[in-house]
Amino acid sequence: MSAPQATIEVGQNEELNSNTRPLRMILIGPPGVGKGTQASLLEQRLGAIPLSSGMIFRAEIEADTDLGHLAQSYIKRGELVPSGITIEMMRKRMSTDNVRKHGFILDGFPRNIRQAEALDEILVEMEIDLDFAVSLDVNDEIVVQRLSGRMGCTKCGEIYHSQTKPPKREGLCDKCNSPLMTRSDDHPDTIRERLRVFHEQTAPLCDYYEKKGLLKRVDGSKSPEEVYDQIVAGLDLDRS
Numbered sequence: 713m714s715a716p717q718a719t720i721e722v723g724q725n726e727e728l729n730s731n732t733r734p735l736r737m738i739l740i741g742p743p744g745v746g747k748g749t750q751a752s753l754l755e756q757r758l759g760a761i762p763l764s765s766g767m768i769f770r771a772e773i774e775a776d777t778d779l780g781h782l783a784q785s786y787i788k789r790g791e792l793v794p795s796g797i798t799i800e801m802m803r804k805r806m807s808t809d810n811v812r813k814h815g816f817i818l819d820g821f822p823r824n825i826r827q828a829e830a831l832d833e834i835l836v837e838m839e840i841d842l843d844f845a846v847s848l849d850v851n852d853e854i855v856v857q858r859l860s861g862r863m864g865c866t867k868c869g870e871i872y873h874s875q876t877k878p879p880k881r882e883g884l885c886d887k888c889n890s891p892l893m894t895r896s897d898d899h900p901d902t903i904r905e906r907l908r909v910f911h912e913q914t915a916p917l918c919d920y921y922e923k924k925g926l927l928k929r930v931d932g933s934k935s936p937e938e939v940y941d942q943i944v945a946g947l948d949l950d951r952s
């Protein structure tokens with residue numbers, strides 16, 4: 713796949729970043745549980761770089777690249793993009809000085825055991841360790857409610873909800889003033905398929921990280937602030 717790489721604005725919190733030990737974590741959870749919402753809070757407050765495989769695919773689609781065309785055919789059906797392609801894409805995004813220096817919050821990757829094993833190899837190559845993997849636990853009903861009102865910024869990726877987190881100005885991002893959009897895979901049939909794929913392929917990752925002693929379970933049904941507090945509970949926040 714030789715297409716140029718789409719760009720996403722990440723790692724802008726330079727002041728915080730420069731004073732902290734890099735945080736290296738994974739967010740695991742079903743579609744709509746709030747992985748992107750938490751990744752954004754963790755970036756703003758702890759300075760690690762959020763790397764969302766879904767968001768990278770959407771940027772590739774937007775940029776009309778070969779990878780974007782291929783990814784689109786899977787995403788619109790709610791299926792996983794083939795792991796070989798996904799792993800190479802994430803290896804490139806992770807193997808940067810910026811990620812090494814500031815740490816990362818992986819959102820949506822790994823998504824099956826093959827990807828988890830590949831991530832282990834990437835971390836060995838980078839000579840770094842994972843701090844922990846957070847499982848955001850919630851039932852399917854809540855997920856469907858959350859996805860039905862979601863809107864995202866077309867430029868910076870900030871996430872909103874018509875009821876629980878409306879933007880200050882309708883249809884525009886509070887952070888960068890760009891238009892908000894609903895996602896094409898938030899159609900009810902596609903949501904059902906995404907949930908099925910999650911239970912079949914992604915949920916087993918909890919056992920994988922439990923066995924490594926890295927799993928932290930969090931109640932994802934609470935408010936975003938309460939979920940954030942559970943994620944950082946016990947973390948050594950004085951990371952300088």
Ligand code: AP5
Nearest residue numbers: 743744745746747748749765766793820858862873935936
């Ligand atoms: P991806 O983009 O990763 O989507 P997803 O996993 O389905 O998760 P979402 O982004 O839909 O939800 P989220 O958990 O981030 O929730 P959010 O914070 O937005 O992947 C999309 C597709 O790309 C996949 O289906 C697949 O095809 C492909 N793909 C991606 N990664 C891949 C991989 N590794 N391998 C192969 N294929 C891959 O929150 C949702 C809403 O709820 C928002 O409106 C938000 O405001 C609200 N909200 C959030 N938290 C709370 C809360 N605590 N209380 C109330 N409301 C909340």
Ligand code: MG
Nearest residue numbers: 747748764766
């Ligand atoms: Mg997301």
